[in-house]
Amino acid sequence: MRGYLVVELLSDACFSMPAAFDTAVDTDVVLDHFGLPMISGKTLRGLLHDTLLSLPDEWDQNADGMALFGKERDHSTAGILRIGDALLDSGVRQWARWAHRRKNPAPVKRAYLRDAFLTRRKVTAIDRQSDAPKSETLRVMRVVPKGLTLRAPITVAGTLTESQIRLLDLLTGCTRHAGLARNRGLGHVRLSVMWDEMSDAEVAQPMPHSAMNSREFIFLALVVHLTAPCLISGDDADPNSRSSRPFITGAALRGAVASAIEHTNANRGLMQDLIVSGDIRFLNAYPAVDGLRALPTPITWRRYKDPRWNDADREADGHDAVLMLAGMDDPDEGTRQLQPMDHHFFASISGRQRPAAAQMRQTIHQQRNRARGASVKGETNIFAYEALEEGQSFIGALAAPADRPDLVSSLQTLLSQPLWLGRSGRASYGGAPIFKIGAPGEAEPGTNHKRIQTGDFFAVRLTSDAILRDAVTGQHDPWSLRAAIEKRFGERAIVTQVFIRSTVCTGYHRLWRSSLPAVRAAAAGSVVLMEACENLSTWDLSTLTANPIGERVADGYGCFTVASDSLNGLSIERSRAEISETGAPSEPESEAMLDAQRRLSDKRLRVFLAYEAIQTAANARGLQGSSVIQRVRGPLRAPATWRRTYADWTSGPAEHQLKPMAREGLMSISMEIRFLHHGKLYRERLRLWDVLRRAVDTEWTPTYEFDEAERQACQITSDNVSKQIWTEARAALAPYYLDVLFRSLARRAQSEGEK
Structure with missing residues (x-):
């Protein structure tokens, strides 16, 4: 039986790993090789097993529980239930694979994919007596945002009974929390099982x-x-x-x-x-x-x-x-x-x-x-x-x-x-x-035998390790490969040279339930160079290579093939797997992928718009005091009404306009600012008063020098969708840009006033 364990995140969750990827956070989440969040199958199995152990005593589920999960600390009795890693849906992974391997534009960094699907949360311990945060307890942790759905493959050795199916449904229904910081509101999940009968x-x-x-x-x-x-x-x-x-x-x-x-x-x-x-x-x-x-x-x-x-x-x-x-x-x-x-x-x-x-x-x-x-x-x-x-x-x-x-x-x-x-x-x-x-x-x-003429040189290659013994001493000896090949070909060919690399072979004997002794063997890839003494047809070569040489042949040891074309030179070409994928997936982006693109665009725009605002404030002229600048930051705390407030201050009724002294203070400050208006790029030296007047227009948005290059660097969806989300995010961050600009101007004015 096959199926899926569906994990729906009803709140942010942190499925941690033992070490963080960087020093920016104290606790990190488990990621796959693309940088996407995942939940280890070991974690999911442990959650269900813990739920089983926490059931009341009147629930007599020992027999079915041991059948599903195996007997604790008994490796000879394995459970029939296997749970794989929980991953995002295939559509999201296809877009992530394309973004990771695309050729033009450049592939998206793994850290960008990580930021697209993760957020950060800061936590601290509280002193029970003073109700204040304890010193040196601030921690930063990455979390998987709520709303995502992950699916883990489930396989069962055989068929589940009705009681085992009911028990599994009970365990998934009773498992409501997972991951770290469950007492802090994280890790609220909903589990369900979907069965899918298919031929394996x-x-x-x-x-x-x-x-x-x-x-x-x-x-x-x-x-x-x-x-x-x-x-x-x-x-x-x-x-x-x-x-x-x-x-x-x-x-x-x-x-x-x-x-x-x-x-x-x-x-x-x-x-x-x-x-x-x-x-x-x-x-x-x-x-x-x-x-x-x-x-x-x-x-x-x-x-x-x-x-x-x-x-x-x-x-x-x-x-x-x-x-x-x-x-x-x-x-x-x-x-x-x-x-x-x-x-x-x-x-x-x-x-x-x-x-x-x-x-x-x-x-x-x-x-x-x-x-x-x-x-x-x-x-x-x-x-x-x-x-x-x-x-x-x-x-x-x-x-x-x-x-x-x-x-x-x-x-x-x-x-x-x-x-x-x-x-x-x-x-x-x-x-x-x-x-x-x-x-x-x-x-x-994988082999391709060709007819060999008398006098031709050909190579015998081991396609797997060969465990051989010396005919005289009876000890394992890799150099017995020459004798084994000579015995196999008899008078049909003679050995001219031997090239051997040795290795160590181990194993496990299932009937004896014990490890096999480590022995020296001829490694796969070893070559014996031979000269044909008679014509060898493809039928002859297939017959000679049908039976392996040495010991433990049932485990695949001792296989070899005959190659005659390699002596005439090699022609190596690149593997298709090494060529980057350039075509975007045909499947449209899911809502989870769109949310990830919005999240990533918002994070990257905040970084660069803040840098642009700080640089603009550093080149401003005519700073006199910080009080009037701090005052114009106030409306930005109300995202829904800040434009209307600025409109009243600059061109509204007389009773709502700024006083002449405040207006003169804003008009004395000038700076060179870069912005977009109706999609057209402008770079002008404006007074701070004019910046407020232009910010009232909804078509006014801040920008920076490498706007388009950065958009392509963090593009994980189609080009049109990425442009639309990028434009919307840039417009939504206008108050953030102004707040950083005004704060930087106020700090600079205060610093110059103290001097």
Whole structure:
């Protein structure tokens, strides 16, 4: 089951993070990589769980509560409910993505997007005896303004019972406050659940059995689309942090399927057929590039060591370094240095190599004390996760026996149910990715075998780590790669050179419930250069690479491919993902996006209009005293009537006009001021009396030198909408501009009078 947890903010709220982004505030809110507010799924799950624990004793909900959230402090019994991060609606995120990646005008700064959706609030502690603010207690915190609605994806392993659905509705209805400063009027929320039944897997029909019996294995591409951040942890030395691998390992996919078999109470024979027997091999899922599977970069590829180029440029790589490492002539005769490639993955598209990279996400979490319900000072409660960002697609593969189509059908059924990948499933990581199984093929996805003639040189590349043992000592040895490849090719080809990079492989044995020992292995991208002793057809190459080498092959280890075109040079082109998006979304702006544009325009205009007013006051002449200037500030405190008051003072009835002495004082002050009248820009030296007379006109608005440039810098909506909102905000800030101008003039007059 899938659905959404809808969070409506009925008041300002602060869902804090352990550290603030800058020194301007003391408490900051959690933001996504665009700078938009979000609520961690871990926070939402904790809120519902706290509501469950606070129910009266007569509500006997222990069984359903443990089914939803799991047994406390028992990691062997995970709950069936998973809640992802609550984000703004897709329309807002599309406009934010466009503003962040657009090319012309320049992309919007992340801080601008943050200011568009957040406001600030100042709080202080009150002395109970004197009812006055305590000293040194003023704090500034960022808050999410009321009126926004966020949606968090919900996935359930299996189907909820009627009692569990009623319990979940009860918990969402009873949860009324969230975040910090709930006793100060913040965090009033309304939660609701919306269920959306949908198919989680799109699976192509398997190849007929008659077409599969010609090979021992068939390969089916497995597309994994992440709907939540995913943490595929590697070897982390820090116990309080985890850094995800830049791809999804086959072991993680295999473990997710095994977990699904346990939680759905499926036929216990499936565990033997799909997991224990090893008949199904789960290959690593690497980043997708235009619908194709990228592969690890061979360690023999090099780029010129030139700071003007990077490995995404077409001119960066002209030749495969295998030519040089194999003892052949260096085309540049050693005049230019080479260095390894920066990208970890490349996909071959029409003879060109396109780089690929996984987007990462860093999040700081704070552990709380279970007894107090909050963090305790002095305890180690801060830990950081670097996970794969949601919204990405990865392509792996399933290798299944050609004579067992029933296994593919069983796997298809399991993938149609919500699965969880990686670690920290309770903390909203790895929630229910969408799987799509492609049509069967003869070779590992991402490979392209070509016929090899006798005497041709070709490269054997590892597409995953290979755990190998020395045939004599029996110890794990990465350099046994040469012997394994020689044994596989036999007399068909001979090894000329080997290029190996070693790595450490770990794992977790689900049946034993224990960690596997760390062993040395040949890393993905290692290359074995060979010379063909006979003709090798594409059929021969597919047969040779169908079975992996080494150990733990069911987890995707030991896969390799054959490449013959790389010895003739490389052609690198830029990835489309690295090219900025220029087209604005076709979907119109929502009311939340319009409010954000108004909020951002107001904030930026206040900064620049205040600067313009201060500069104008600094260049004023004829200052005599501050009393008359302070008097003209009074009407600005009434936004609805200040223009009418100024009109009475300057051109109204005689009994309402300013006295001659006050008028002469205002006429003695002159300044060079910049303003708009009927949309036309003016820059004139005016007397302060004339400024009051012109301000009465509703078509008079203040402006500054870089008005249009700043409007484009903070544009997060379409051009026409942005211009309209900017014009309205500038007109509305006319009293603010005048107040800053008059205040600056009064301070300067007072300062000069004291001198």
